[in-house]
Amino acid sequence: MNESIISIRNLTMAYGDNVIQRDLTFDIQRGDIFVIMGGSGCGKSTLLRHMIGLQAPSAGSVLFGSEDFWAASAEEQDRLKRRFGVLFQAGALWSSLTLAENIAFPMEEFTRLPADAIRDIVATKLALVGLAGFEHYYPSEISGGMKKRAALARAMALNPDILFFDEPSAGLDPLSSRRLDELILQLRDSLGATIVLVTHELPSIFAVANNSVFLDAESKTMIATGDPKHLALHGPDGVRSFLSRGEPS
Amino acid sequence: MIANPDKAHVDFTRQDTLLRVHCTGAWNWSAPHPAMPEEPLWAGLSGVRLEATETTEEDGALLAWLLKFCRVAAERNLAIDTGGLAEGTQKLLALALAVPPRTDHPTDASPGFFASLGGIALRLWSDLPLALAFTGEITQAFGRLLTGKARLRRRDLMWLIEANGPRALPISSLISFLVGTILAYMGAVQLAQFGAQIYIADLVAIGMVREIGALMTGIILAGRTGAAYAAQIGTMQVNEEIDALRTLGISPIDTLVLPRLLALVMMVPLLTLYAGVVGIGAGMLIATTVFGVGIREYLHETVLALSWTHILIGMFKGTVYGALVAFSGCWRGMQCGRSAQAVGEATTSAVVTSILLITVSASVLTILFQRLGW
Numbered sequence: 001m002n003e004s005i006i007s008i009r010n011l012t013m014a015y016g017d018n019v020i021q022r023d024l025t026f027d028i029q030r031g032d033i034f035v036i037m038g039g040s041g042c043g044k045s046t047l048l049r050h051m052i053g054l055q056a057p058s059a060g061s062v063l064f065g066s067e068d069f070w071a072a073s074a075e076e077q078d079r080l081k082r083r084f085g086v087l088f089q090a091g092a093l094w095s096s097l098t099l100a101e102n103i104a105f106p107m108e109e110f111t112r113l114p115a116d117a118i119r120d121i122v123a124t125k126l127a128l129v130g131l132a133g134f135e136h137y138y139p140s141e142i143s144g145g146m147k148k149r150a151a152l153a154r155a156m157a158l159n160p161d162i163l164f165f166d167e168p169s170a171g172l173d174p175l176s177s178r179r180l181d182e183l184i185l186q187l188r189d190s191l192g193a194t195i196v197l198v199t200h201e202l203p204s205i206f207a208v209a210n211n212s213v214f215l216d217a218e219s220k221t222m223i224a225t226g227d228p229k230h231l232a233l234h235g236p237d238g239v240r241s242f243l244s245r246g247e248p249s
Numbered sequence: 250m251i252a253n254p255d256k257a258h259v260d261f262t263r264q265d266t267l268l269r270v271h272c273t274g275a276w277n278w279s280a281p282h283p284a285m286p287e288e289p290l291w292a293g294l295s296g297v298r299l300e301a302t303e304t305t306e307e308d309g310a311l312l313a314w315l316l317k318f319c320r321v322a323a324e325r326n327l328a329i330d331t332g333g334l335a336e337g338t339q340k341l342l343a344l345a346l347a348v349p350p351r352t353d354h355p356t357d358a359s360p361g362f363f364a365s366l367g368g369i370a371l372r373l374w375s376d377l378p379l380a381l382a383f384t385g386e387i388t389q390a391f392g393r394l395l396t397g398k399a400r401l402r403r404r405d406l407m408w409l410i411e412a413n414g415p416r417a418l419p420i421s422s423l424i425s426f427l428v429g430t431i432l433a434y435m436g437a438v439q440l441a442q443f444g445a446q447i448y449i450a451d452l453v454a455i456g457m458v459r460e461i462g463a464l465m466t467g468i469i470l471a472g473r474t475g476a477a478y479a480a481q482i483g484t485m486q487v488n489e490e491i492d493a494l495r496t497l498g499i500s501p502i503d504t505l506v507l508p509r510l511l512a513l514v515m516m517v518p519l520l521t522l523y524a525g526v527v528g529i530g531a532g533m534l535i536a537t538t539v540f541g542v543g544i545r546e547y548l549h550e551t552v553l554a555l556s557w558t559h560i561l562i563g564m565f566k567g568t569v570y571g572a573l574v575a576f577s578g579c580w581r582g583m584q585c586g587r588s589a590q591a592v593g594e595a596t597t598s599a600v601v602t603s604i605l606l607i608t609v610s611a612s613v614l615t616i617l618f619q620r621l622g623w
Contacts, residue, residue: 078498
């Protein structure tokens with residue numbers, strides 16, 4: 001089971017001359033629920049954008065298994081991208097398509113499934129996220145939490161082995177947020193997916209994560225990596241106070 | 250020593266190197282506030298003590314004054330003792346003073362006339378390679394479409410065709426009719442001096458079909474479709490919808506730009522032709538009702554005046570303008586930043602770019618066709 005599915009090697013991220021984070025090196029194992037943590041503005045979402053192929057690093061590499069994403073050809077990159085699904089912060093559902101069309105789109109592009117099979121798959125995915133019967137709604141007609149769940153259904157459309165979540169609980173009420181945590185755990189257990197989360201929601205971090213990296217905005221690099229429950233007790237000072245909301249333990 | 254209980258007042262008293270600042274009276278934003286102490290009073294101080302008694306305030310005016318005072322005192326490295334203030338005020342002040350103000354303000358100094366002129370020139374210059382790169386991407390996408398590697402979603406294309414073809418007919422009718430009327434009137438006033446009203450037909454037919462129909466269609470589409478394209482794609486950029494496409498390995502050029510470009514290029518020759526027909530109709534109405542030309546004469550003259558060359562040149566120009574409008578709209582949309590403000594700028598910029606490109610290409614094409622003798 002000790003097999004790295006994603007390896008980050010000496011990654012440096014920058015916008016022009018403005019370095020966000022330097023020298024990040026960590027591994028994500030198959031079946032991990034991995035959290036990228038850190039204070040606001042430390043570059044968590046930027047790191048995610050590097051991992052999902054939206055932004056090229058200034059130095060270092062992102063490896064999926066043994067394949068270096070940013071050194072690969074465009075076709076190779078497209079093939080690697082199909083191995084993962086992404087849930088964006090506000091869902092990013094295509095607003096001109098209905099929920100069913102949103103979920104069907106990746107399948108229509110990349111598989112040769114017949115239309116009625118796609119229809120059944122769409123219904124199943126929607127049911128899994130608690131949105132059965134919402135096929136013909138447009139994203140503008142449903143609430144923010146429902147959009148996120150629909151986007152999750154879309155991210156799962158191609159049965160990816162890695163799922164990336166950008167602040168999944170942002171804007172959700174505590175109950176919906178907990179339901180999402182449970183869904184994440186189920187996805188890992190039933191589909192064997194590896195899950196990478198960007199979040200600073202402490203209850204979620206402790207409820208789901210078994211591994212993490214902590215980015216520091218001051219020193220512009222990672223200051224800890226490991227199980228957050230362990231870091232909360234034995235990590236460096238900055239990490240311990242972050243994980244206890246600055247309250248003395 | 251309370252001068253007037255209705256007025257905000259501050260007493261400054263020095264005790265050795267300590268300055269006692271005593272606030273009294275009613276503080277609110279509508280009344281003038283006491284001035285900061287003069288320079289001599291600050292000299293040789295080591296600390297300040299803030300006190301307030303018998304003050305009334307409803308709207309935070311006292312707190313604002315105290316905060317301003319503390320900032321001045323802090324600049325002079327004086328010890329600040331807030332012990333003489335009400336407990337609530339002390340806490341709020343401590344909260345406000347906890348983080349020192351940021352000093353490196355973003356530079357918002359507006360550049361001078363020549364500097365901003367230079368800025369515009371540099372921006373236009375740097376746009377050029379970007380426009381070429383975008384043209385290259387579209388060409389590649391077109392290549393993928395022709396070799397069957399990219400697929401056009403038929404439903405998207407049909408929707409775009411409907412939105413930008415038939416639905417532009419009402420506004421196109423109105424504008425073409427009015428332009429036809431203007432053309433007929435202006436020509437007729439001159440031609441009537443020689444009793445040559447019948448040539449209104451030539452003027453309107455050639456003018457509308459060869460030049461103005463295409464130009465007006467281009468400008469209508471710039472405002473209608475170019476703006477819509479930029480706003481649609483720009484908003485998708487803001488909502489991360491384009492990122493969502495990219496992370497699936499789907500090119501946004503294939504799925505968003507290509508259908509928009511094709512829809513407009515397919516529709517614009519027809520719209521140009523339609524504008525010409527409506528313009529001729531308007532000219533005929535004016536010539537027959539106002540200037541006494543017979544309907545049959547007018548039609549006959551129109552048919553004589555028009556040639557396939559005029560019609561094809563008009564449609565060609567319209568197609569060029571339509572392609573430029575779709576290009577500008579999609580390009581500015583794809584360049585859009587990630588805020589509502591940026592979508593507005595992208596839309597404006599799309600319309601301006603479209604009109605600029607239409608005008609330049611109209612001049613070039615007109616001269617070109619004249620030189621070629623077509």
